[in-house]
Amino acid sequence: MTKITIIIAAILTFAVLTNAQMMSKKDNDNIKVDPIAYDLLKEARTTSQNFPADFGGYSAEVIYNDNGKVYNGTVDYTPKVAMKFEMKGLEVTESKKLEGEITSLISHRKGGDFTKSDGKYPITFGADDKNPIGRMVCLNDELKSCYRVKNKQVVQVNRTMGGEFFTINILETTPTADGKFLPRQFSVTYFDDKTKLMKRTQFFSDSYENMNGVWMPKTRRIITCEKGETKVRIMEFTNFKAKVEVAKLIK
Numbered sequence: 622m623t624k625i626t627i628i629i630a631a632i633l634t635f636a637v638l639t640n641a642q643m644m645s646k647k648d649n650d651n652i653k654v655d656p657i658a659y660d661l662l663k664e665a666r667t668t669s670q671n672f673p674a675d676f677g678g679y680s681a682e683v684i685y686n687d688n689g690k691v692y693n694g695t696v697d698y699t700p701k702v703a704m705k706f707e708m709k710g711l712e713v714t715e716s717k718k719l720e721g722e723i724t725s726l727i728s729h730r731k732g733g734d735f736t737k738s739d740g741k742y743p744i745t746f747g748a749d750d751k752n753p754i755g756r757m758v759c760l761n762d763e764l765k766s767c768y769r770v771k772n773k774q775v776v777q778v779n780r781t782m783g784g785e786f787f788t789i790n791i792l793e794t795t796p797t798a799d800g801k802f803l804p805r806q807f808s809v810t811y812f813d814d815k816t817k818l819m820k821r822t823q824f825f826s827d828s829y830e831n832m833n834g835v836w837m838p839k840t841r842r843i844i845t846c847e848k849g850e851t852k853v854r855i856m857e858f859t860n861f862k863a864k865v866e867v868a869k870l871i872k
Contacts, residue, residue, distance in 0.1 A: 654745070655744065655745045657746075658746045662740075665773055665775045666735055668801050668802055669732070669801060670799075670803045670836055671731060671732030672700075673834070674732075678698045678699040679837065680697040680698070681696055681859060683723075683858055685708060686857075687711075692709060694707050694708030695707050699864060704720075706720040708720075722843075739766075747767055752769065754790075755770050758770055765780065765781045765786075774802055777789065784813070784815075785814055786811075786813075786814045787812065789807055789809050790808050790810075791807045792806040792807055793805045795828075795829060803829055805826070806827075807825050808822060810822045822846045822847075824843070825843055826842040827840070827841050828840045832861065832863075837858070840858070
C-alpha cells in the first residue's frame with residue numbers, strides 16, 4: 622500500500638468516525654423529555670434524606686477494619702471547600718481508595734438542584750417490562766444511566782463507566798421522621814461492558830445516627846466477592862464534631 626493510499630484511507634476513516642459521532646450527538650439532541658418520567662424521577666429524588674441546606678460540615682474519628690486489620694484515622698469535611706482524610710498505618714494506595722469511598726459516602730448526601738443534576742438530561746421511560754422492582758427511567762446521558770423507581774424511591778441504578786457496567790440494587794432503607802429515606806442495605810454488581818460477564822459483587826450495610834435532625838453516617842460494612850474470595854471491610858465513625866454553621870443543630 623502506497624503512502625498516498627494510507628493517507629486517503631486514514632482521512633476516510635476519520636470522516637466516517639466523525640460523521641458517526643455527529644449523528645450520535647444529533648440523535649441524542651432529538652430525544653424529547655417525557656414529562657411524566659421526569660416528574661417521577663424528580664419526586665423520587667426528593668425522598669432522599671440529605672444533609673440540611675445550611676450544613677457546615679463535621680469532623681470525626683474513623684476506625685477502619687480491613688478484613689481483620691484495624692486502622693485509626695480522622696475525617697474533616699467542609700461543604701464546597703474540601704474533605705481532609707488521614708488513616709495511620711494504611712498503605713498509600715489503599716488509603717486513597719478508602720478516601721474515595723468516604724468522599725462518595727458524603728457526596729451522595731449533598732442533595733442539590735435537580736435541574737442541574739439528573740434533570741438536565743432528556744429523561745424518558747425505558748421499556749415497560751413489567752419488572753416487579755420498579756419502572757425504568759433513563760437519563761439518556763453519556764454513561765447510559767437508567768434508574769428503576771417504585772413507591773417514590775430510586776430502587777435501582779444502572780450505569781456504564783470505565784469499561785464496566787454496574788447495577789446498584791437498594792434492598793432496604795432506613796425511614797426518617799419527615800417521610801424520607803436513607804439506604805440501609807444495597808448491592809453493587811459489576812459486569813464487563815463488552816463480554817457482559819460478571820466481575821465482582823459488593824454488599825453494603827449502612828447505619829446512621831440522628832443528631833438533632835442531622836443524620837450522620839455511623840457505620841458502613843462492605844462485603845466484596847471477587848475471584849473466588851470474600852473480603853469484609855468496616856468503617857466506623859465516632860466523636861462527631863459539627864462545624865460552626867450547624868452548632869445549633871448538633872451539640
